[in-house]
Amino acid sequence: MRILQALLVPVLLLLNLIAQAAEIQVSVDRNPVNLHDSFQITFSSTATPDADPDFTPLQDNFEILNQQRSSNASWVNGHGNRSEQWILTLMAKQPGELLIPPIAFGNDNSKPLRLNVTETSTAPQNDEEIFLEVSTSTETPYVQSQVLYTVRLFRRLQITQARLDEPQLKDAVIEKLGEDSNYTTQIKGVDYWVTERKYAIFPQQSGVFTIAPLSLTADVLTMRKPRFNSFFNQQTSETRRIASKAITLTVQSEPAGFKNQAWLSAEALELTESWSNNRLETKVGEPLTRTLRLTAHGTTVGQLPELASTLAVDGIKTYPDQPQLREDKQNDGLVAFREEKIAFIPAKSGDYNLPAIEIVWFNTKTQRTETARLAAITIKALAGNEANTGAPAETTKAPTAVAAYDKHSITQPANDNSQVYFWQVLSACLAIGWLLTVWKLYQRPKPQVAEKPLRNSATPAANSTIEKRLQRACMDDNAGLAKQLLLQWGKAEYAADSLGSLAGNCKAPLRDEIELLNQHLYAGLQADWTGLPLWQAFSQHHNISKPKPSEEKGLEPLYKL
16 A cells, blocks of 8 residues: 555646646637726636635726626536636726736636727717717728728617618628627716627728618617506607718728738738657658648738748658638637648658748738748758657647737637646546556455345345336436436446446436436536436336346257257
8 A cells, every 4th residue: 555655646746736727718808998888808717716716906997897707517428518707897997008917716817918998989969869880990901901890889778679781892801700799888978888899801902992881770669658647658669770971991002012922911920830840850751740830810811821832842752731721700800820731751861951931921000011931940861770769749849930920919829738738637547547456456355256146136125116216206307316216226236326337237228318317417407307208218128127037047059950
């Protein structure tokens, strides 16, 4: 036992280091926000934090109007998933670039986030009860560049059955961004509900184009005045139609100073690489894989250029994989991703120089041409007996050149820490399993000469009582009682101490019904479970499993004459 304890100590320490911190994600429903507008901030985690959060630091720059907490648990294919969220409704106390500070969840902390708070407000004409406002991030965009088109519905009345037109623009790609935001604001001392929707528009031709006015048709709830001296007011609805203003865009051609053949405009761009071997070496005839990633904010994935088209090198065969393309629709615009993997297989040993990779692009924020560049690199091909077999098999990053970008707008690609954690946890679990196996073998008693089977260990009278109670529990749809009785029966019949273990000893359909009951109880549901299918499956299984008298007389001959 001392040896076992000594072996378990490093494994438990490893598991403690892996699980000691919960990652707290923080996000806002929109950015920027108006000084007089409420907004929501969400803290989320897939693991249980160390303690309840302390939101006191938020009160320096924000007023907390409301807060709520939600949790969700699911069980899919034998794997449990859990997430927790804290959603706060806030209002800024002052304009400017405000910092949402790290929030402590015991020893766990969220990351800081910057929020831009503006003082602009919309003044309704003639004190309307409902009106539309539209705006664009720019009215003089470059061709194929992103224009953020924002629609806001202001109302003081409750509406139902609302229908809003989609924006239309000739020769343009239009993408809706995320979900609608709902908040409250105050204009001239009057409170309004606001629904905000955003689109990303990419004009494909230069010239002057007009985004036509949007039309909203909705049923508005009103209070009808009492008639005939009635004591009660009647709530009725009336249909209203409102329209926004038109917006004209003057789309510019490529700037004269842009010399590259392929036009690419974005608000931010990043080019990175990683290798399957961080020593940049391989054996002759074996592949060395390079992964190139291009991330651009404010453009479509169709605008991203190919990355591996100019990587031909004498003496090396190249095998590019199909590129992986993706677009993320975020609140502040579209983010496009392109990933290419290329396998290099050298024909003979030696050093091979790969040329530099350059992506020339136009920064729409700085109005300047910039270049994202990966420097030239040398890879080494070794003969079979020269290769270093200790090279790591995992993909690690080589020195990377990154183009200049706006730190507030770019979305960084996810790192591979989750893979490292996965292998650490798997290794720890295998180590624990091995140690437990050794301990079990050491503690196992000598085999008995005549061991009685576990099946049918309960008396027939006890089994009959359990079956009657189980039938009543199923007829009453009592999931908790059904579980207890199934476990009593399973312990007597199969020495099973859990529903999962019991299901493994049963055949369909009883196995399936037990698993459904287990999933229902694990999810914490209080209703929507029907016990009749379980009782029918139990009855069928029980009748089949009863041994016939002739079955104990011995095996029938293999061949009948």
